[in-house]
Amino acid sequence: MRQVASVPRTAGETYRDSILPCRFEGVVYEVGGKRPIDGLDLTLEAGPVTLLIGPNGAGKSLTLRLAHGLIAPTAGQILWQNRKLERAGRGPRRQSMVFQKPVLLRRSVAANLDYALSVHRVQGEERRQRREEALARTGLTAYARQQARTLSGGEQQRLAMARAWALKPQVLFLDEPTASLDPAATAAIEEIVRAMHAEGCKIVMTSHDLGQARRLADEVIFLNRGRVVEHTPASDFFEQPNSRAARDFLAGKLVW
Numbered sequence: 001m002r003q004v005a006s007v008p009r010t011a012g013e014t015y016r017d018s019i020l021p022c023r024f025e026g027v028v029y030e031v032g033g034k035r036p037i038d039g040l041d042l043t044l045e046a047g048p049v050t051l052l053i054g055p056n057g058a059g060k061s062l063t064l065r066l067a068h069g070l071i072a073p074t075a076g077q078i079l080w081q082n083r084k085l086e087r088a089g090r091g092p093r094r095q096s097m098v099f100q101k102p103v104l105l106r107r108s109v110a111a112n113l114d115y116a117l118s119v120h121r122v123q124g125e126e127r128r129q130r131r132e133e134a135l136a137r138t139g140l141t142a143y144a145r146q147q148a149r150t151l152s153g154g155e156q157q158r159l160a161m162a163r164a165w166a167l168k169p170q171v172l173f174l175d176e177p178t179a180s181l182d183p184a185a186t187a188a189i190e191e192i193v194r195a196m197h198a199e200g201c202k203i204v205m206t207s208h209d210l211g212q213a214r215r216l217a218d219e220v221i222f223l224n225r226g227r228v229v230e231h232t233p234a235s236d237f238f239e240q241p242n243s244r245a246a247r248d249f250l251a252g253k254l255v256w
């Protein structure tokens, strides 16, 4: 398993500032009279690329949204470095999330990056440098002045990744980031994911593309019905899944 230590992301930040591990303790999320997350216990450690895998409706997206603080648990708690997020006073500055469909402003590519950086109070020369680096690392330099919403789907997703990169998060949540992309655009996103991970960013990602999961994952969390069924090194999961549900899932059978 590749292990990459959590490294300081910004000047003045130390290893002690790491927000990881993230621990879900008995997390329940009720909505519409259902419990799609039903007693979730899991720990996200610094280092491995973590793939959340499971059948449709297993609760993967909700798990990412809970971790990112977009929704709150009905019961149980989510701890970052043993503290509740709000009590620890840590906002989402150290976390970013990329969705299947990127949410972009009606502005140029460069302005989308500038806006995100200014919201995070990155100004002046540092902002310019981070913007240019993120554009270069995602192959978007030539598109800097183009209206973001006129980019192709693959380019838009690269811009969403550039925005995440520019913010230098400690943790990046990716919810099906390549679901609507062709193989070349998918490969480009995977390359950016690998590069961010190599720079010390924790990756937590959902994907229905098992080929992609095999390419990227160091560890797999297999969810079913809002609970963790397996949490295991990726090679073990793909070669010898422990649970019947995971075996059925990998064999392409419906899992109930």
Ligand SMILES: Nc1ncnc2c1ncn2[C@@H]1O[C@H](COP(=O)(O)OP(=O)(O)OP(=O)(O)O)[C@@H](O)[C@H]1O
Pocket: 031, 032, 034, 036, 054, 055, 056, 057, 058, 059, 060, 061, 062, 063
């Ligand atoms: N706002 C909501 N109201 C009612 N049910 C919801 C709501 N949000 C999510 N759910 C339900 O929670 C379950 C888990 O949803 P989630 O999006 O996390 O699944 P998923 O594992 O990401 O599935 P998929 O692979 O299909 O994207 C689903 O059955 C979904 O219908």
